[in-house]
Amino acid sequence: MDRKNADAMFEDFLAGRLDRRSFVTRLLALGASATTTAALLEACSGGTTETPKPADGGGGDGDEHAKAKGKGKHKADGDGENVLPETKELSIYNWSDYIAEDVVPEFEKETGIKVTYNTYESNEEMMAKLQVGAGGYDLVVPTGYIVTVLAAQDLLFPLRKKKLTNWANLHPMFLNPSFDPDNKYSVPWLWGTTGIAYRADKVKAPPDSWAVFHDTQYKNKMTQMDDQRDVIGSWLKFRGKSLNSTDKAELDQAKADALQSKALLKAYVSAPVKGQLVSGDVWIAQLWNGDTMQAKAENEQIAYALPKEGAGLWTDSLVIPKSAPNIRNALAFMDFCMRPEIATKIADFTGYGSPNAKATPETPIAYPTDEEMKRLEIQKDLGEALQIWDQIWTEIKAG
Amino acid sequence: MSGGPSVRQRVLGWFHERPTATAWALLAPGGLFLLVFFVAPLVIMFGYSFMERGLYGGVEAGFTLEHYAAFFQPLYLTILLRTVVMAVSTTLICLALGYPVAYTIARAGRFKNALLFLVILPFWTSFLVRTFAMIFLMRDSGLINSLLVKAGLVEEGITMLYTPFAVMAGLVYGFLPFMILPIYSSLEKLDLTLLEAAEILGAPPRARFFRVVLPLSMPGVVAGSLLVFIPALGSFLSSDLLGGAKQILVGNLIQNQFTSARNWPFGSAASFVMMVLVVIAVGIYLRVRDADEAREA
Numbered sequence: 001m002d003r004k005n006a007d008a009m010f011e012d013f014l015a016g017r018l019d020r021r022s023f024v025t026r027l028l029a030l031g032a033s034a035t036t037t038a039a040l041l042e043a044c045s046g047g048t049t050e051t052p053k054p055a056d057g058g059g060g061d062g063d064e065h066a067k068a069k070g071k072g073k074h075k076a077d078g079d080g081e082n083v084l085p086e087t088k089e090l091s092i093y094n095w096s097d098y099i100a101e102d103v104v105p106e107f108e109k110e111t112g113i114k115v116t117y118n119t120y121e122s123n124e125e126m127m128a129k130l131q132v133g134a135g136g137y138d139l140v141v142p143t144g145y146i147v148t149v150l151a152a153q154d155l156l157f158p159l160r161k162k163k164l165t166n167w168a169n170l171h172p173m174f175l176n177p178s179f180d181p182d183n184k185y186s187v188p189w190l191w192g193t194t195g196i197a198y199r200a201d202k203v204k205a206p207p208d209s210w211a212v213f214h215d216t217q218y219k220n221k222m223t224q225m226d227d228q229r230d231v232i233g234s235w236l237k238f239r240g241k242s243l244n245s246t247d248k249a250e251l252d253q254a255k256a257d258a259l260q261s262k263a264l265l266k267a268y269v270s271a272p273v274k275g276q277l278v279s280g281d282v283w284i285a286q287l288w289n290g291d292t293m294q295a296k297a298e299n300e301q302i303a304y305a306l307p308k309e310g311a312g313l314w315t316d317s318l319v320i321p322k323s324a325p326n327i328r329n330a331l332a333f334m335d336f337c338m339r340p341e342i343a344t345k346i347a348d349f350t351g352y353g354s355p356n357a358k359a360t361p362e363t364p365i366a367y368p369t370d371e372e373m374k375r376l377e378i379q380k381d382l383g384e385a386l387q388i389w390d391q392i393w394t395e396i397k398a399g
Numbered sequence: 400m401s402g403g404p405s406v407r408q409r410v411l412g413w414f415h416e417r418p419t420a421t422a423w424a425l426l427a428p429g430g431l432f433l434l435v436f437f438v439a440p441l442v443i444m445f446g447y448s449f450m451e452r453g454l455y456g457g458v459e460a461g462f463t464l465e466h467y468a469a470f471f472q473p474l475y476l477t478i479l480l481r482t483v484v485m486a487v488s489t490t491l492i493c494l495a496l497g498y499p500v501a502y503t504i505a506r507a508g509r510f511k512n513a514l515l516f517l518v519i520l521p522f523w524t525s526f527l528v529r530t531f532a533m534i535f536l537m538r539d540s541g542l543i544n545s546l547l548v549k550a551g552l553v554e555e556g557i558t559m560l561y562t563p564f565a566v567m568a569g570l571v572y573g574f575l576p577f578m579i580l581p582i583y584s585s586l587e588k589l590d591l592t593l594l595e596a597a598e599i600l601g602a603p604p605r606a607r608f609f610r611v612v613l614p615l616s617m618p619g620v621v622a623g624s625l626l627v628f629i630p631a632l633g634s635f636l637s638s639d640l641l642g643g644a645k646q647i648l649v650g651n652l653i654q655n656q657f658t659s660a661r662n663w664p665f666g667s668a669a670s671f672v673m674m675v676l677v678v679i680a681v682g683i684y685l686r687v688r689d690a691d692e693a694r695e696a
């Protein structure tokens with residue numbers, strides 16, 4: 001075994017992997033149907049402990065405040081006591097490998113705030129925690145369409161933009177997104193694409209189409225992500241359809257394509273595939289551009305391609321859950337990360353595109369060409385159609 | 400306060416005269432704990448399984464049986480069947496591997512404690528960490544394959560990771576101690592003079608094992624089998640991480656309902672169906688065993 005790779009990957013795992021699966025572990029300890037039990041248990045406790053809401057920020061945001069009060073979710077403020085409580089802690093829940101290593105320590109040093117940092121592996125994992133009122137997180141990083149879902153469920157705290165002094169650094173292209181009009185809740189964090197990572201030294205020709213996952217010569221050397229949106233979405237794109245399709249016939253075709261490729265795939269695995277790309281166990285993997293960059297830092301032979309049929313484009317954003325105990329510090333951290341030098345650091349480390357106009361990262365594959373940009377499509381929430389998608393995904397998995 | 404019995408004595412005296420009240424007082428803490436953290440969640444889950452799905456997760460008021468009906472379609476029954484086969488195989492393999500180990504430990508004399516310690520040792524590390532270690536062992540360029548190649552036994556690494564074999568290996572590895580420990584505990588109590596008696600009465604080794612040792616260790620075998628079978632039925636980590644998420648088990652299905660599918664009522668219904676099936680299966684198992692014992696007696 002390649003000693004260096006193993007060590008690197010094990011470190012990787014100790015740093016992030018353990019945390020992001022801690023949810024799973026906890027459930028595992030409880031056993032089978034306890035899966036439900038645990039979730040319900042949390043729902044139960046979340047429902048009974050009405051977290052006292054911090055009073056509001058300066059009078060400038062009276063509008064949002066009035067609205068929040070109107071929904072009855074906030075306790076009435078004490079007269080004239082419109083201040084967010086001062087605390088010395090901050091709990092961040094982010095995707096794995098999705099920040100530069102020294103950003104949090106730097107923030108802690110500057111502010112004296114103690115940061116608890118946990119990571120997750122999928123939007124759903126994070127969302128399930130917020131929905132049952134667990135975690136006590138102050139900042140989470142959902143993908144665009146998930147911001148819509150969280151906002152619709154009244155789970156987010158409206159931003160106090162007055163506290164975000166570096167707001168002007170953001171590129172207008174990422175402001176006022178369709179998933180969160182007027183950036184009421186969200187600050188853009190990073191953006192990227194879902195394409196194909198490959199080992200240039202192993203493949204005969206660089207893959208330029210999702211069809212590569214039907215190529216029998218790479219049997220058992222390929223992986224797709226363990227995510228129904230990404231897998232089914234890629235096969236919809238392959239047939240020239242929208243990756244947000246809810247058309248039964250289109251989805252059935254995608255299922256057939258997915259089943260055909262499943263026989264050739266080594267596994268459905270998301271971010272952890274990086275280690276196997278580096279070691280050469282996997283040659284072709286559906287992956288995000290930034291994670292590909294991270295793998296490339298360990299093995300120069302790893303490259304990235306956006307399929308000619310098109311692929312997914314997404315923005316992840318910082319949002320503050322309504323139940324957050326340290327809102328003031330969450331806002332401070334948001335502002336901290338909008339500084340050009342911090343934004344640059346984050347983009348450089350993760351390999352993803354920065355929404356910060358003043359950031360100066362050196363991450364070439366983070367930025368698709370104009371021509372590639374035209375082929376990209378943004379994921380939207382599927383609403384009711386999610387049930388059809390899930391049924392199809394289960395059929396693919398059971399097939 | 401002069402003379403008369405102290406408060407403590409009076410309280411103890413009160414309980415001494417009322418054994419029933421004493422029993423309730425002793426049961427109360429544990430009972431309350433179970434009520435809050437076991438019964439209440441189950442009741443909530445049972446309620447959820449009849450409610451409507453919330454568009455973004457959670458549940459909405461209503462009453463429907465559709466989630467139970469939905470479970471009994473070929474797609475989910477296939478998954479259920481696969482899960483049961485997997486759990487039964489895991490139990491049988493654990494039994495085959497675990498019995499000799501338990502037997503050896505029970506006969507190991509002064510090494511007994513050291514060997515038991517080794518069996519328990521893996522619990523000091525989280526199952527997740529150990530599963531990741533198995534990924535390193537089994538992947539194409541992993542430790543096992545590089546040793547096999549170096550030893551010249553195979554030309555190229557054999558694919559182990561992301562196969563049903565890997566899932567099974569992970570399950571057996573994870574649950575083996577739960578089989579060994581109960582069997583050990585019944586074998587340890589075994590009265591050796593019974594074996595001598597059997598020998599003197601002319602029973603060959605084979606008969607001594609099958610007619611004396613095995614029947615006497617059955618409580619351990621039954622306990623171990625249940626301790627392996629039930630969690631194996633609900634496991635999802637191994638099929639996710641070692642199986643490459645290519646073969647879905649009921650555990651994965653239920654987990655998905657609470658995350659990506661955002662269908663909590665269906666997840667609750669599926670959990671309940673599973674639970675009822677487990678209770679029925681265990682009930683039959685225990686009844687058959689009791690009938691056996693009664694017949695032999």
